[in-house]
Amino acid sequence: MQPANIYQYKVWDLPVRLFHWINFFAVLSLLFMGLMMLFKKELGITSLEARIELKEIHVLIGYVFVINLLIRLAWGFIGQRFARWSQIWPTKAFFAELKAYRGSIKAGKAFHYAGHNPLGRLAINLLYLLLLVMAVSGLVRAGTDIYFPPFGSLAASYVAAEGVSPEQIHPYDKTGTDAQHYAELKEFKGPFGSVHLYTAWILLSIILLHVAAVIRAEVKEDESLVSAMISGRKGLPGKARDMDEDGSSQG
Numbered sequence: 187m188q189p190a191n192i193y194q195y196k197v198w199d200l201p202v203r204l205f206h207w208i209n210f211f212a213v214l215s216l217l218f219m220g221l222m223m224l225f226k227k228e229l230g231i232t233s234l235e236a237r238i239e240l241k242e243i244h245v246l247i248g249y250v251f252v253i254n255l256l257i258r259l260a261w262g263f264i265g266q267r268f269a270r271w272s273q274i275w276p277t278k279a280f281f282a283e284l285k286a287y288r289g290s291i292k293a294g295k296a297f298h299y300a301g302h303n304p305l306g307r308l309a310i311n312l313l314y315l316l317l318l319v320m321a322v323s324g325l326v327r328a329g330t331d332i333y334f335p336p337f338g339s340l341a342a343s344y345v346a347a348e349g350v351s352p353e354q355i356h357p358y359d360k361t362g363t364d365a366q367h368y369a370e371l372k373e374f375k376g377p378f379g380s381v382h383l384y385t386a387w388i389l390l391s392i393i394l395l396h397v398a399a400v401i402r403a404e405v406k407e408d409e410s411l412v413s414a415m416i417s418g419r420k421g422l423p424g425k426a427r428d429m430d431e432d433g434s435s436q437g
């Protein structure tokens with residue numbers, strides 16, 4: 187049943203919406219490519235060239251993901267109210283609000299928020315943390331595994347034997363390398379690979395939880411969260427707790 191009054195709030199500015207959808211498609215493609223790398227044998231991808239090519243494509247999409255993330259991190263300090271980190275990072279007052287919000291859910295009258303509800307805010311913090319871990323571990327792997335920027339030339343210089351130019355060093359090819367440095371680099375990059383892989387699984391489960399929570403809010407609370415990420419305007423069946431009277435318009 188449609189509620190009588192829908193309160194419309196302008197919430198997400200254009201840079202936040204652009205970030206969200208670029209991030210959505212980049213992470214989806216990175217996960218897809220990552221799973222292809224993981225199940226390469228099962229998919230019949232056996233040649234070294236094909237395996238390196240897969241990594242290269244994954245890294246190129248990874249750059250789009252990292253640049254988008256960096257822009258969003260900066261936008262959090264200069265963007266509109268709901269784009270700001272002050273609205274996202276948990277503050278002292280946040281935990282009292284979280285308790286009140288959980289109480290409102292238990293009472294069957296969940297509060298409405300123009301920005302993230304407190305549970306959503308927690309999930310978003312965790313998501314950003316995981317995205318950052320993926321970005322850092324991915325960039326280190328890109329440099330140490332296939333000698334791609336920004337750390338690739340440093341890694342290639344390290345493994346190159348004396349008198350060999352770093353440009354002559356190729357992925358998964360020991361020609362021209364110093365055996366000890368090569369082994370050291372291998373040891374160094376190992377933990378970054380494990381972190382990258384396990385964080386990818388955690389990220390996947392948080393993404394599924396995030397999608398389930400958005401669907402629940404759309405269906406059970408009559409909140410238009412998906413269209414808000416497209417139009418920037420969120421429609422709520424009740425007044426938002428985090429919006430002043432003069433900052434809202436009723437439609």
Ligand code: HEM
Pocket residue numbers: 213216217219220221223224241244245246247248249251252317320321323324325327328331332379382383386389
């Ligand atoms: C949310 C973003 C990302 C996801 C979900 C993701 C996922 C994955 C997965 C599942 C793998 C396979 C792991 C394995 O075979 O052990 C992988 C490997 C890899 N990723 Fe990512 N990745 C992401 C971001 C990035 C970024 C930003 C970069 C670098 C720019 C990157 C670089 C790499 C490299 C070089 C490998 C191959 C390393 C290896 O063989 O262990 N990834 N990624």
